[in-house]
Amino acid sequence: MNVQPKLTVVGAGPGDVELITLKAxxxxxxxxVVLYDALVNSELLSYVSPRAELIFVGKRRGCYRYQQEQINELIxxxxxxHGHVVRLKGGDPFIFGRGAEEMEYAAAKGMNVSVVPGISSSLAVPAYQNIPLTKRGSSxxxxxxxxxxxQHQLSNDIALAAKSNATVVILMGMGKLSQIVKLFQEEGKNDLPVAIIQNGTTPDEKIGVGTVDSIENVVKERKLSNPAIIVLGEVVNHRTQLEKIQQDIVVKEIV
Incomplete structure (x- = not known):
């Protein structure tokens, strides 16, 4: 049989099984063959043909089943x-997903490569909590x-972002939360609203809302941990404003 080696990097979306594209x-x-990560909803594997090979290559609790170099070689x-390899990644594979690196490696080895974009958790997770990343008059x-x-260091871009009026979404930042808070405090943004959303768009979703000054205590009280997304900005208040509008409508209907 003449096998045509091909790699398609596919975004699985942020967690909710319905947030995957038809193309994916x-x-x-x-x-x-499907190589899938830990953050991929396992229900999505039901779409894979029974004849295909499934290989888990993700990371769980700091343990790597495969190093990145091994994943590249496996692809x-x-x-x-086998022929058509699908690399299934959580969220969008081009947003901190290393999809570009895998495509470059495969292409250099003579494989045809393509990508199917996914819905990024950076957009969808706040949206599920009624937090828009942009809003007229706010961001x-x-x-x-x-x-x-x-290099396992805090990104220098966070210090730059803290100086702006933009909404700031930080992925993989829970381990550096104290440093992040300090950067925003140094910019005088102690009262800036902050939301931390764990396991976003899944049944296990948890959220904590506070300010730059209070968010670390909120994390302790709510027992929030990875995988979580940090959102800093005035847009976080939209969630509360929307709830108030809905409550006022209910009260008026009752009266």
Whole structure:
């Protein structure tokens, strides 16, 4: 059989099984091998053909089943032995998902490569809690920043973002929360609203809302931990404002 090695990097969305694109589902059905991460909703694997091979390559509680170099090699090896490899990643594979690196490696080894974008958790998770990243009069732009760089340091971009009026969304930042809070305090933004959302868009979703000064205590009280997204900005107040509007309507209907 003449095998045509191919890699498709697919975004699985933020967690809710319904937040995956039709194109992604069709790609999963066509796969000969699927390499999937820990943050991928396992229900999505039901779309994969029974003839396809499923390989878990994710990280759980700091333990790596495969190092990135091994994943790259596995993609190429399975591509040449099986054909169509789908690399299924949580959220969008081009937003801190290392999808670009995997595509470059596979392409350099002679594989055809393509990507199916996914709904990023940076957008969808706040939205599920009625937090818009932009809102007229509150925020004209937003930053999406990784909390931890390749060198395991806090991203320098957070200090720059803290100086702006933009909404700031930080992924993989819970371990650096104290440092993040300090940067915003140094800019005099002690009362800036903050939301931390854990396991966003899933049945296990938890949220804590406070200010730059209070959010660390909120995290302790709510027992929030990874995987979580940090949102800083006036737009966090939209959630409360919307709830108040809805409550006022209910009260008027009762009266």
């Amino acid at each position: 589902i069709n790609t999963l059905k066509d796969a000969d 190429v090896e399975r591509g040449y032995s 004209e732009s937003f930053w999406v920043i990784t909390g931890t760089t390749k």
